[in-house]
Amino acid sequence: MNFENLKPQVTAILSEANIEREVKLKALCQFLFDHVDYYNWVGFYFADHENKTLHLGPYVGAETDHTVIPFGKGICGQVAESNANFVVPDVAAQDNYIACSFTVKSEIVVPLFVNGKNIGQIDIDSHVLNPFSTADERFLEFVNEEVAKLF
Template sequence: MNREQLKPEISKIITTGSLKTREKMQHICNLIQENLPTYNWVGFYMAHETEPTLHLWSQAGEPTDHTVIPFGKGICGQVAVSNKNFVVDDVKAQDNYIACSIHVKSEIVVPLFKNGKNIGQIDIDSNTIKAFNEEDERFLEWVNEQVATIL
C-alpha cells in the first residue's frame, strides 16, 4: 500500500468504536510500519500534562528504551519546543540526536496539534538515508489531524 491507500484504512481505525484511543494509535503505527518500506519504526510520543517531557504511547518496530524524552533533547524533544516538522536526512549529522538503533539513518518528526496546542508527535525512523520528503510530511500531518480527533 502507498500513503494514499493507507488513508481510508487509517480513517477506519479512527472510527472503530470498540477500540480505545491508545489501541487505535497502536493499530495506526502497525499499519504504517508494515506498509511503507522505509518506515522502519513508527511511534507516537505524547506530551506530559504538567512536566516538559514526551511519553511513548504506542510504537511499531524494534523496541526502544527511549520511552520518556525531555523537551529539547533529541529530534523529538526539539519538535516539542519548536512546534515544527523536523526532517533529518542523516542522523549522524545531528549533534542533538538520540540513537534508538544503530540501523537508523534518517528520521522525521511531525507535531500533533489539538486546539492549536502541540500535544505530541509522530516519530518515524528509517534505515535508509534521506528516506523522507515533503509527501511524507503532508501524509504524517494528515495522520496527526485524524489522531487529534480522538484525543
C-alpha cells in the first residue's frame, strides 16, 4: 500500500471550506474505508477526560454497540491511558479486548493529540490477521496531525 498517494486527498478532505468538522471526519472515514482494502471499520473516539470515557464519533463500517468506552478498557481505552499507538495483529490473543464482531481479526488505534493533549483516537478494525505495518502507523499519525488542525 502506497500511503503517500493518499495523503493529498486526506488533506483536501479535511481542508474543504464551509463543511462542518463532523462531516469532514465522516468523509475521511469513508475515504480510508474505500481506499485501503483491509480497513474494514474506520472511526474516531473522543475523550471525556472528566469522566474518563471515550465517546464514539464519526465512523464507517458495521454498527457498534461500543459508543462509550471507559479509559483502560479494550484497545481504545488502553490507548486513552497510554497515549501510544496500539497495533493488535490478532485480537483473539488479547486479554483486554472488547469484541465488536466475530469478523474482526486485528485492530490499530492511534491517539489524536491537540496541543499535546490526547483528545481521542482513530480506530481501525480489519477482517485480516496481522495486516497493519509501521507504514500504517506513520500514515495514521499523519492523518491525525491533519485532523488536529480542525480543533
